[in-house]
Amino acid sequence: MTNSSFAAQWRPQFYKIGARVCIAAAMFGSASLAFAQSVTPAGVWKTIDDKTGKPKALVTITEKNGEYVGTITKGLGENDDPNRVCTACTDARKGQKMLGMEIIQGIRKDGDEFVGGKILDPENGMIYSCKMKVVDGGKKLEVRGFLGLALLGRTQTWVRDE
Known part of the structure; x- marks a missing residue:
């Protein structure tokens, strides 16, 4: 297997992992924002x-x-x-x-x-x-x-x- 075919085969997996990391980061960020807003007496x-x-x-x-x-x-x-x-x-x-x-x-x-x-x-x-x-x-x-x-x-x- 050549390097280019290896990269082509795994590229979609890297995109999926990257997308999951971004989604998890966004969810964590919104949860942190919600918690930060709830610690106010407003x-x-x-x-x-x-x-x-x-x-x-x-x-x-x-x-x-x-x-x-x-x-x-x-x-x-x-x-x-x-x-x-x-x-x-x-x-x-x-x-x-x-x-x-x-x-x-x-x-x-x-x-x-x-x-x-x-x-x-x-x-x-x-x-x-x-x-x-x-x-x-x-x-x-x-x-x-x-x-x-x-x-x-x-x-x-x-x-x-x-």
Whole structure:
């Protein structure tokens, strides 16, 4: 067998192998991109009541120019009244409807955490410093509200709404 016939015989096999490698690389790249997108707090999150353990509201977190903000987009359970207002708020949100209210402001990415912002608890009107961390492969969000030191606060785990 000559070198040219050997090359002609195996050339199609090399093309098949090359095509498979390219397809595998594309699939791996798209899976990596999907994972990278899921490690951001952007999305719709189901908040859980600390006392009852039941879903309380849906909060939609969006990102614009590196800053994340969160808005109440739906009340759940006892909180599903669309005309419910924030009577406990002490800032400009006092008396405003909770539905559509921006409760998270100024969060920015810092390593694997999102920090530097504020979060409003519309139940008591308190505004806390806030930091967040996406966990469990992007399925959960640990939201920590605190006054002063992050050690002196409380963490809620929100669940990504599918």
